Amino acid sequence: MSDASWVDAPLVDAWSQARARAAHSMQIPGHKMRYGRSAETPFAAGVLAPLIRDDIPLQGGADDNVFSGRVLERAEELWAQAIAADHARFLVGGSTQGNIAALTSVVAPNVTICIDRTSHRSAHAGLVTSGATPRWILPRIHPDFGVPIGVGADSVDMTDAYALFVTSPAYVGTITDVAPLADLCHRQQAVLIVDQAWGAHLDFLPGMGAHANGADVVTTSVHKALTGYSQTAVTSLRGGRVLPSTLSHGVDLTATTSPSATLLASIDATRVALQRDGGRQLALVTEAVCDARRTLSAIPGVVALDEGLLGCSVDPLKLTLWVPNTGTTGAAIGAELWSRGIGVEAADADTVIMTVSIADDPGTVAELVAAVASVVESLRDTPRKPAPAATWQVEPEVVLSPRDAYFAHRRRLPLREAVGQVSTEQFCPYPPGVPLLAPGERVTSEVVEAIEVAGRSTRMAYCSDPTAQTVEVVAEVTERSL
DSSP states (O other): OOOOSOOOOHHHHHHHHHHHOOOOOOSSSTTTTOTTOTTOOOTTHHHHHHHHTTOOBTBTTTBOTTOTTOHHHHHHHHHHHHTTOSEEEEESSHHHHHHHHHHHHHOOTTOEEEEETTOOHHHHHHHHHHOOEEEEEOOOBOTTTOOBOOOOGGGOOOTTOSEEEEESSOTTSBOOOHHHHHHHHHHTTOEEEEEOGGGGGGGGSTTTSTGGGTOSEEEEETTSSSOOOTTOEEEEEOSSSSOHHHHHHHHHHHSOSSOBHHHHHHHHHHHHHHHHHTTHHHHHHHHHHHHHHHHHHTSTTOEEOOHHHHSSOBOTTEEEEEOGGGSSOHHHHHHHHHHTTOOOSEEOSSEEEEEOOTTOOHHHHHHHHHHHHHHHHHHOOSOOOOOOOGGGGOOOOBOSOHHHHHTSOEEEEEGGGGTTSBBSSOBEEETTTOOSBOTTBBOOHHHHHHHHHHHTTSEEESSSSTTSSEEEEESSOOOOOO
16 A cells, blocks of 8 residues: 555545635535534524534535536545455445445346345345345354354355355454355356445455455445444445446435535545555554454453454454353443443443454553453353354244335234244344344244343344334235245
8 A cells, every 4th residue: 555645535625625615505405514614603503513513515515516526436436446446436324325235236126146144234125125035145153152254155055146245244353255255156157245344444454355355346334443434335346247337326226315525525534544554553453453352362251252263364453252251241241341431342142342443552452451351350250151142143934035025014913922924024133233033034933032132132123113022024925935
């Protein structure tokens, strides 16, 4: 990566110029970009100014109404060049938007797609919008630690499948070996889509990104381990199996027509910062995480999961702790850390997951390690039997396509009385956002138990009953062969 002190930043420059421009806007947004100008005292400035002073729209702000400056287009081109992709689109709907756009672009109604069952709920949403038929692929699960350790090419049957969708890194930080999957797909002229939401930084580390390993379409969240505003993401493609116009149709279908240039410019600014830094900060925090894993694993009962233990590559900025031998739970550790002002990414019975980013440094990581050590000692008890999360081990019984189930006539039943019925909705522990039950799948007693167990330690999201006591099921099922 270049160590140049100057890097072209078209969207950042346009945003800055719009911020400084003395304009009298007669178009949206309604705040007219006036709250960022200290000389003015617009309506309710004391309440509104701290919140919206930096909000600049793309249309009528950073660019004109017909986008004659091409600032977004040029920024997207520069991002694509930075990660060795052929085309990139900036998103303000997160990787959720990118996954839905990718699936809607690549597959179609009744087309078969092989898809990792531990994928984010947005992949399930993409199945609804696209109408594709999923052939669920189960990742390998580590026998000792109960976490996914990647999708192996030997577990994927691409017969008559048009595409393969995998999630890498997984929420726990484990990385799938993408290259063999790319070879498998490309031998059959199929498309490999990778949800790399948790690994935007991997594209800036030599040889680690999904594109560098042969993936065709990749979506990354710039707001996770990098420094974009919340909601910012990028979807990109490489190679000729998907046309740029095809992917753009999917992006435009799912995008707002009033995007914030502030959010978009933060993507551009992140690229600029990374290129100017030349990899130094990523190297610094990567080393800090390695040191943290060693120190945390020295705490009795704590195991910091790494490549040596799991037998697969691991996200260099993810700290995942396995804690049954401490006698307490990950959820209890996470709750106590939160009371001390430290928010973890996720926690369940056996694990605590923490995301380090390029905004961290050895000092902040060391403070985290000290806090974890203190909390573990305060909660220590007799070592217990592991209780792996069901999230990573769901084997669904698929009855209808997700789209058919989503649009079916519905009726509501108590969850326990719905065993044998077909769900029309998701039950999704959040975090990590991977459904235990999804549209088109049979409600089983095992799934009901998993929902009840997960609901005691985390939020059950995206089901119509926030208490997760009832479920909407298909009123009349005509089973179809999938």
